[in-house]
Amino acid sequence: MIDQPYVYRHRELAEPDWRRLPGWADVSGEDWESAQWQRAHCVKNTRQLRQVMGGGLAEPFFADLERDQAERATMSMLVTPQMLNTMVAGLSPADPGFTDAFYADPVRRYMLPVFSDRHPEWPSHPHASRDSLHEAEMWPVEGLTHRYPTKVLAELLSTCPQYCGHCTRMDLVGNPTPVIDKHRFEASREDRFAAMLAYLRANPGVRDVVVSGGDVANLPWPRLESFVAGLLDIENIRDIRLATKALMGLPQFWLTDEVRSGMERLAAIARQRDVSIAIHTHVNSAQSVTPLVARAAKAMLETGIRDVRNQGVLLRGTNDTAAQLLDLCFALLDDAKVMPYYFYMCDMIPGSEHWRLSLAEAQRLQHDIMGYLPGFATPRVVCDVPYVGKRWVHQVARYDRELGISYWTKNYRTGVEADDSLALEREYEYYDPIYLLPETGQQYWRSRVSPPLVAAS
Numbered sequence: 001m002i003d004q005p006y007v008y009r010h011r012e013l014a015e016p017d018w019r020r021l022p023g024w025a026d027v028s029g030e031d032w033e034s035a036q037w038q039r040a041h042c043v044k045n046t047r048q049l050r051q052v053m054g055g056g057l058a059e060p061f062f063a064d065l066e067r068d069q070a071e072r073a074t075m076s077m078l079v080t081p082q083m084l085n086t087m088v089a090g091l092s093p094a095d096p097g098f099t100d101a102f103y104a105d106p107v108r109r110y111m112l113p114v115f116s117d118r119h120p121e122w123p124s125h126p127h128a129s130r131d132s133l134h135e136a137e138m139w140p141v142e143g144l145t146h147r148y149p150t151k152v153l154a155e156l157l158s159t160c161p162q163y164c165g166h167c168t169r170m171d172l173v174g175n176p177t178p179v180i181d182k183h184r185f186e187a188s189r190e191d192r193f194a195a196m197l198a199y200l201r202a203n204p205g206v207r208d209v210v211v212s213g214g215d216v217a218n219l220p221w222p223r224l225e226s227f228v229a230g231l232l233d234i235e236n237i238r239d240i241r242l243a244t245k246a247l248m249g250l251p252q253f254w255l256t257d258e259v260r261s262g263m264e265r266l267a268a269i270a271r272q273r274d275v276s277i278a279i280h281t282h283v284n285s286a287q288s289v290t291p292l293v294a295r296a297a298k299a300m301l302e303t304g305i306r307d308v309r310n311q312g313v314l315l316r317g318t319n320d321t322a323a324q325l326l327d328l329c330f331a332l333l334d335d336a337k338v339m340p341y342y343f344y345m346c347d348m349i350p351g352s353e354h355w356r357l358s359l360a361e362a363q364r365l366q367h368d369i370m371g372y373l374p375g376f377a378t379p380r381v382v383c384d385v386p387y388v389g390k391r392w393v394h395q396v397a398r399y400d401r402e403l404g405i406s407y408w409t410k411n412y413r414t415g416v417e418a419d420d421s422l423a424l425e426r427e428y429e430y431y432d433p434i435y436l437l438p439e440t441g442q443q444y445w446r447s448r449v450s451p452p453l454v455a456a457s
């Protein structure tokens with residue numbers, strides 16, 4: 001009998017023992033489950049990482065990490081203990097092979113990127129840019145992106161409890177790094193929130209709001225609750241999605257009494273008014289789904305909200321095989337009751353080439369994950385095409401594999417094309433990583449541009 005390409009096995013979730021890490025050897029279970037303790041003990045620099053690892057990580061790793069922060073990183077370092085503890089869960093730093101395993105770890109690869117991870121010739125694509133999805137161009141009021149006809153993205157704040165190296169909002173989110181300065185909101189938070197609600201009241205064609213940032217877990221709960229309550233007061237809003245990677249990165253926050261009771265109040269109003277509230281999280285790797293994450297997701301479902309869904313990002317070295325994606329989807333679905341929803345191709349921000357997959361690779365992954373999960377839980381692999389929006393990877397109109405250029409069309413005008421009669425006739429381009437192209441394709445790009453620095457445009 002020939003094995004299937006993927007063999008499903010139910011895996012029990014397990015919380016890795018944080019006490020194996022010397023810096024946290026004495027941390028109690030009570031502290032570990034405290035959101036406050038987690039926030040206070042995030043790793044923000046190499047000194048703190050060294051303290052946690054207690055000398056087990058080889059020194060060249062720290063030099064590699066520091067060089068990346070100085071010359072390449074678009075996001076500053078911020079890793080919650082919860083996330084750091086899921087890296088190399090089976091080894092202690094003193095065990096032989098720990099440093100190699102840490103280098104190879106799928107979560108480390110995107111939360112603690114090092115200089116040697118980046119592609120040496122093409123760290124960035126020549127068309128990579130800050131705000132690569134042009135969200136700020138589509139702000140009718142500051143922080144509110146109106147890209148699709150019926151839905152908007154409300155960027156409430158520019159911080160998160162954790163910073164991901166590949167963050168698509170690297171233009172706005174987090175602290176400045178030596179190579180990337182950050183955009184700062186001009187209006188006060190209260191003025192922005194009021195302007196967003198006023199815009200939504202004045203635009204009855206909008207029915208769906210993604211409440212995001214940053215990460216909504218960094219907004220004081222009463223302020224988040226009052227903003228969502230404000231949305232629930234608007235007749236035309238039927239779907240509200242709260243975006244929070246912290247459901248995985250800081251599940252302790254979503255398990256606090258304040259948040260659970262607040263979410264119960266919002267869910268009750270939503271039910272009364274026939275509105276759906278869902279949480280959208282961002283998990284990229286099966287090892288991130290621990291019992292605490294599952295508890296937090298189920299606690300949210302118990303409040304009466306409609307759903308908890310996952311939008312992961314495809315990242316080379318983290319989840320670029322069908323088995324890794326399926327392991328993740330089953331971990332989410334089986335024990336955490338989180339619905340796999342999307343896998344995005346990594347956006348074309350500076351410094352992301354080593355993470356990005358080609359369109360052909362993404363199409364292959366979509367093909368290879370079909371048929372194992374229930375249909376309703378089989379995620380779509382999507383490309384977020386600049387000035388277009390999310391397209392399923394098989395919707396491409398034309399694809400030049402030699403030059404790595406895909407061409408896409410669309411069926412609606414974005415917020416910046418209200419008067420553009422040709423917007424729906426045009427093709428919009430997206431680009432594969434150059435180093436994956438055949439030699440002729442690579443020569444084409446070399447002849448047109450000098451290999452770019454990380455801080456592209």
Ligand code: SF4
Nearest residue numbers: 160163164167214245
């Ligand atoms: S949690 Fe989301 S917004 Fe925050 S750094 Fe990660 S990808 Fe960016």
